[in-house]
Amino acid sequence: MKNTENHNEPKLNLKGLSEASLKRNAFKTPDGYFENLTPRIMESVRASEQPSANPKYNWRRILVPSFGIAAIALTTWFFLLPAENPVPNFDVVLASLSVEELAEYTDLNASELVSYELVSYNELTLDESSFSNQEIIEYLSTEEEIELNTIIDEIEI
Amino acid sequence: MTDDQDKDLLKRFRDSSSRNMAFSELVNRYQERLYWHVRRIVIDHDDADDVVQNTFIKAFKNLDRFREDSQLFTWLYRIATNEALTFLKGKRKNIFVSLDDVSHHLSSQLEEDPGLSGDAIQLKLQQAILTLPTKQRLVFNMKYFDEMKYEEIAEVTGTSVGALKASYHHAVKKIEAFVKQPF
Numbered sequence: 001m002k003n004t005e006n007h008n009e010p011k012l013n014l015k016g017l018s019e020a021s022l023k024r025n026a027f028k029t030p031d032g033y034f035e036n037l038t039p040r041i042m043e044s045v046r047a048s049e050q051p052s053a054n055p056k057y058n059w060r061r062i063l064v065p066s067f068g069i070a071a072i073a074l075t076t077w078f079f080l081l082p083a084e085n086p087v088p089n090f091d092v093v094l095a096s097l098s099v100e101e102l103a104e105y106t107d108l109n110a111s112e113l114v115s116y117e118l119v120s121y122n123e124l125t126l127d128e129s130s131f132s133n134q135e136i137i138e139y140l141s142t143e144e145e146i147e148l149n150t151i152i153d154e155i156e157i
Numbered sequence: 158m159t160d161d162q163d164k165d166l167l168k169r170f171r172d173s174s175s176r177n178m179a180f181s182e183l184v185n186r187y188q189e190r191l192y193w194h195v196r197r198i199v200i201d202h203d204d205a206d207d208v209v210q211n212t213f214i215k216a217f218k219n220l221d222r223f224r225e226d227s228q229l230f231t232w233l234y235r236i237a238t239n240e241a242l243t244f245l246k247g248k249r250k251n252i253f254v255s256l257d258d259v260s261h262h263l264s265s266q267l268e269e270d271p272g273l274s275g276d277a278i279q280l281k282l283q284q285a286i287l288t289l290p291t292k293q294r295l296v297f298n299m300k301y302f303d304e305m306k307y308e309e310i311a312e313v314t315g316t317s318v319g320a321l322k323a324s325y326h327h328a329v330k331k332i333e334a335f336v337k338q339p340f
Contacts, residue, residue, distance in 0.1 A: 009326070010329040010330070013333060024279065025193070027280070029216070034188065045217045094338060
């Protein structure tokens, strides 16, 4: 691979010393170095191909990300946990109200509350005297299969 | 771009049955040239030995990907140069100076190196080379000692031929000026 390029390039000129003497190798190597170099390099190449015989588990590399993932999951769960349902269950609210409160709120009388099935008949603790006979007759007459005797009994005719 | 012998080596390397034998031949063919190239960069023999071994390990792992756009030896030179410079950067960390200032460290190492021949002018020349900036030093070594063509050096360094010529010119002038200084 001799240089065949143009000869205009600068030549190193040191005190008239010949190029050959300047290019003489200044460095030394241990005896027989190059004879043994190929087998040593091939040994290194083979060693680099071998997977590590005793791969030590780097627990830190496993635990640190695990803690990180756990922390993220915990934080997400904490912030995204559904808050107590702001819309109360209708049946629960209904059960918590007294018949009077319900009647006042809905502007319905007791018989209307029963007929709309907002309260059951048994829940009515209102003073029956507060109902007129006409109201009782109207209520009972809306119920099917109520015999006339029942109506008579209710209004204590 | 690769010569016939290299092409044959590469062909056998790609065959798993002859892979190791082919690589062993490749090492045998290029080990000495690469060693001297690396030795001129890192100066110390043991360091050069380590760098050359790493160079061939990397070459073995990447040879399948060598596309033959360049010559095999310039590809190997590129790996060796990168490995040597990486080694020097590691050394820089230990002595807390810039990469070019590593040359002062190497220069003092040069004087103590039992592996250097006792020729005074050789020592002076190597010290002069070590005063050059890293890239100029690489260019000078490849041009002057390895007698590589500018086109080949361009493949190794990724620098234009024009820039390499200018770099070599400056290097020669600096070395002459340094050597003219009294011993």
